[in-house]
Amino acid sequence: MDLRQLRYFITIVHEKSYSKAAKILHISQPSLSNAIMKLEKEVSFQLLERNTRGLELTEAGGIFYTRSVDLLRRFNNMQVELEEMKQVGSGTISIGSIESFKFWFPKIIRNFKILYPNIHIKVKEVLGEEKVIDFLNQYNGHFTITNQPINNDEIMSIPLYNEKFILLVHKDDDLNEKGSITFQDLAGKELIISTTGFQTRDDILKAFKEENVNPNIFYEIERLETACSLVEEGLGVTILPESYIKSAVTPNTVIRAIDTNVLERTVYLAYLKDRYLSPAVCKLVEEIRSFFKM
Amino acid sequence: MDLRQLRYFITIVHEKSYSKAAKILHISQPSLSNAIMKLEKEVSFQLLERNTRGLELTEAGGIFYTRSVDLLRRFNNMQVELEEMKQVGSGTISIGSIESFKFWFPKIIRNFKILYPNIHIKVKEVLGEEKVIDFLNQYNGHFTITNQPINNDEIMSIPLYNEKFILLVHKDDDLNEKGSITFQDLAGKELIISTTGFQTRDDILKAFKEENVNPNIFYEIERLETACSLVEEGLGVTILPESYIKSAVTPNTVIRAIDTNVLERTVYLAYLKDRYLSPAVCKLVEEIRSFFKM
C-alpha cells in the first residue's frame, strides 16, 4: 500500500467514476482499475461497490476513505512545509483574519516590509471557530487573527488585545440627547446585528442577556459596513467593536459609549503548535504581539 | 516522495548508518544510498550530513524526521485498523490499566468470554497521563483504565466510578485506639506513599494540603503491594484506594476510614475518539460502563 493508491482511491470516491478519476489523475482507466484491485486485494476488503451506473463506498471503504484523506492531508502539509523552508526570506505569508484586522495591520506591515522586502502577504477573511480550525489544519494559512479563543489541542491561541464595543446611532436619534446610555435604553431600539454564526453577534447577545434586556433585532447583516450604512439611513442602531470608530464616522451618525462592563471582546492570534513556521512568519507574529504589548 | 523513502530515512536515522539500515530493511546498501539521494534531490535539501564515521541530521533533516515519524505512525495505525476489521470476533483486545483494574475486571470478563470466546485479552500496566496518551496514540491498546481524566482532544475520557481512599495501619498502632481518624492524626505518622509521577501520590498529597496537614513522608514506593508489606512490618501507615481492601487485609494490619471528604479519586475509561474499534471492543467497553452504572 502506498500514498499513490490512496490518492487514486480518494479521487475515485470524489468523482464517483473510474474514468473521470483517471482523466483527472492523468493516467489511463485500466491503470486505475488495476491499482484499486491491487489495493483491495492487499487490504482484503472490497472498498468500492461497482454497480450499474455509479459507484458506492462499502462500510470498510468509508472508514478507509476517512483515514486516507487525513493521511494525505498531513502528507501534503509536510510538502508545503518543505517548500516553505526553501524560500527563506521570500514567498508568501497567508493570514486568516476578522474584519477589524485592517485597522491596525497596516501600521505593523510598514516596518515588516523593510526587513523582508520580498515577502508577499495574503489576507483572507476567516470567521468562526470551525472555519479557523479548518483554515489552519488545511495549511491554508500560517496563522489567524480571531475574536474567540480556539479550543483545540493542536492550536495555540494568544490573546492580543481587549476591545470594548461602542454604540452607533443616527444623529437625530433621541438616545443622542441622553448623557449616559445603558442597556435599558436599548430595549426598544431597532437593533442591527450580525447574522448567526458570527462571534460579534454572540458577544453582543450575551451582554444583553447579562444585563437582562431583550434585544429587539431588526436587521441581520453579514458585514459590519452594512450595519453602518443602515444606521446612516436612520433605520436603527448598531453595536460595533471599538476599532471601527474611524471608519464608522459619517456626517449623520454619532458614536456613543454604553455604560456597562459586560460588553467587551478579546482578539487572539492562533496558529498550529507543531507546524514549522519560517523566520519571516515568526518575525511577523512577534511584531504583532509586541505591537499590542505596549 | 513516497512512504518507502520515509521509512528508509527513518531507519537510517535510528541506525546512524546506511549499511546497518540496509540490513534491517532487507535491501542492499547501494539501493538505500540511491533512495536517499533521490529524496534529497526531490526536497532540494540535504537531510543527512555524512561525515567521517557516523551520520548527523541537518536542521531540515530534523524537521523532516519528526514529520516522517508522525506520518508513518498514522499510516501504520491505519493498517492496524484494517487488520482488526478483518478479524471480526477473534483477535486480541489490548487494555492499558491501573493496578486496581484486577479487582473488578474478572467479574466482567466472565460474561464477555461467553459472547466472544475467541477473543484474547491482553492487559498492560499504563500509569500517568503522558504514558496513557502515548499508549493510545501508538495503537498499543484499544483503551485504558486510568485514575485521571486525560486532557487531549483526540482522547475521550469517561468517568467509571469514584472511590474513597482508606488508611492501612499496623494492628499495634495507637491510631487503632481512636474512634474516628482525621488528617490531623496523621501529622506525625510515618507515611508510605507512591513515588513522584503516580496519580495516587498527587491525590493523597492534595488532600493533605487541603486539610492543612504536612505529610511526613517516610518511604516512597512504586507498587502499592510494597506499601502493604511495609505496614505489615510496622514501618508506617499508608493510604490506599478502597478497592485494595480485600488484598490488603493481613493478620497484622487493620483498615481504617479517614474522616474527610477530600480524599477521593475518579477512575476513567479512555480511548481514541476517531479510532475504529471492533464490535468486540465496543461490547467490552459497554460491559464495563454498565457494570459501574449500577
Next chain:
DNA sequence: ATATATCCATAGTTTAAAACTATAGAAAGG
C-alpha cells in the same frame, strides 16, 4: 426494439524505477 454511448474489467506490451552485483574511494583503527 435496436443502436449507441458509457463504464469498468481483462489481456498483452512498453517503460520507468527500484532492486541487485561489483567495485572504487575515503577515513579511521590496529
Next chain:
DNA sequence: CCTTTCTATAGTTTTAAACTATGGATATAT
C-alpha cells in the same frame, strides 16, 4: 602501512506501474 568499515558510482536485472486495444454489461436515445 595495511586492514577494515563505510558510502558512492557504474552497469545490469527485475519488478511493477504505466500504456493500448478490446470485450462485456448496462443505461439512454432513436
